[in-house]
């Protein structure tokens with residue numbers, strides 16, 4: 177373990193690379209990363225560094241987002257087969273069809289989508305800013321892709337907008353049930369429940385707080401409770417424990433995204449040594465995908 181960590185540090189220097197790890201990555205991957213966070217925050221951070229190479233430990237849409245924001249840098253991913261199941265539930269052709277069925281509606285797309293889909297959106301959003309982005313659209317009707325759970329949550333906060341929902345979802349958050357939350361509450365009485373908005377509506381209805389992975393950290397920090405029930409992917413435990421020492425975090429234990437665990441120390445070394453698994457995007461698509469991301473970040 178020490179040897180492989182040392183090798184990663186050596187390669188980082190040789191390549192002038194920055195390593196990014198999503199909050200859901202394996203603990204040992206988070207520990208070798210320069211930055212740990214959500215996909216957009218990481219991509220923005222990497223774009224401001226003078227690194228020549230970005231190693232994105234996460235799923236492919238995250239590496240694509242990093243490439244969209246840093247077209248001049250080389251972006252590599254430890255395992256190119258790490259695809260997000262929710263992002264796969266939406267295609268550019270489907271977006272075109274729904275847009276033609278809803279003339280005048282703006283397409284707001286969650287960042288958890290492929291670059292090809294981003295190229296068809298009017299504006300991109302994250303789970304942190306989705307409500308603000310939808311409220312800020314010029315049209316009364318909005319097509320929200322691809323997460324129906326986040327879309328339903330956003331619609332409830334934007335009464336002035338008609339939100340056309342997509343039928344995509346994150347299988348990991350979708351699998352968290354009311355029964356599991358009740359069981360966690362019974363085991364940890366008094367612990368606040370913090371849920372990610374990718375959870376189902378009936379689960380969100382049980383939560384004391386709803387927010388993105390980054391917001392979960394600020395909620396946990398300011399909570400009076402030492403026990404906190406967290407409804408998201410279990411990889412988040414490592415980050416929460418690092419940021420909030422002394423507190424205990426309780427997850428639905430089956431909430432594991434296998435795609436987010438595909439980057440490990442060996443695959444990081446392998447892609448850095450070979451400079452393999454480069455994220456290449458068609459230049460025209462990259463330009464088109466940049467516009468909705470740029471509109472979001474301003």
Ligand code: SF4
Nearest residue numbers: 260261262346348433
């Ligand atoms: S946790 Fe869900 S949204 Fe995140 S990468 Fe996995 S499948 Fe996609």
